Structure formats: C-alpha cells, structure tokens
Amino acid sequence: MAQPDIEIYLLSCPTDRILDWLKQHFSIISQKQVDADLLQLTLANQHHQIDAQILEQAGGKRFTSVWINSDQTPWKTDIDCARNAFATLDCEVRCCHSGWQEDSDEDPDLWWRINKYEEGPFIWN
Secondary structure, rough: OOOOEEEEEEEEOOHHHHHHHOOOOOOOEEEOOOOEEEEEEEEEEEEEEEEEEEOOOOOOOEEEEEEOOOOOOOOOOOHHHHHHHHHHHOEEEEEEEOOOOOOOOOOOOOEEEOOOOOOEEEOOO
C-alpha cells in the first residue's frame, strides 16, 4: 500500500537539480516562490494534479525537503523515492524509516539514509 504522501530530505542539492529530477516523473503545472526558502508546486502525474513543495534549509541548514502531497506518485514509500533521488542526483538523501504515522510506536528519530558510503537506518537528532 502506498503512503499517503512522500517526503525526503536532500543534502546540499540545488533546487534547480531537484526540479529537473521531478520533471522526469511529473509535469510541473505551476510553481510559486512563497518566500526565500519555500517553493510551492502543482505537479501532474497521469490524470492527477498533486500539490508539492520544496523547502530549503529544512532539517538543518544544508538540507532541502521535498514533500509530495499524494499517494499517486511513482513510489510507494519515502524510501523508494529516496533511492530514486539518490540514483539520479548523487547527493545524500534522508527520509523517515517507515513513513510518518501520528500514533506510531516507532522512534521518531529513526530515519533512513542513503549516501555513497551506505544505505540504512540511523538516528537523526
């Protein structure tokens, strides 16, 4: 079952490269620079319009968050998306270990990290 949304964090990855990666999977219908760090997007994937955002300086000043507010993506999980982003962008990618759930018993600091040295769970605090 697909997660209700997708969110990943990219280390030191310019927004224009992230947009190029997103364009491989979606059409970008609109983009609006809300402030210096926040870009809101409307994406299209097959017959769906999807809200998304790119937030620079999230999770630490060197990380950029990519949030896609839909289960209609090419990826079932954050980890699937992170793997694809890493393969294309060649920058470290982090995401929640098992997707975020409000009532979960899982450690909220347990994350998944992919970089050129390793892939796997770690504590991000």
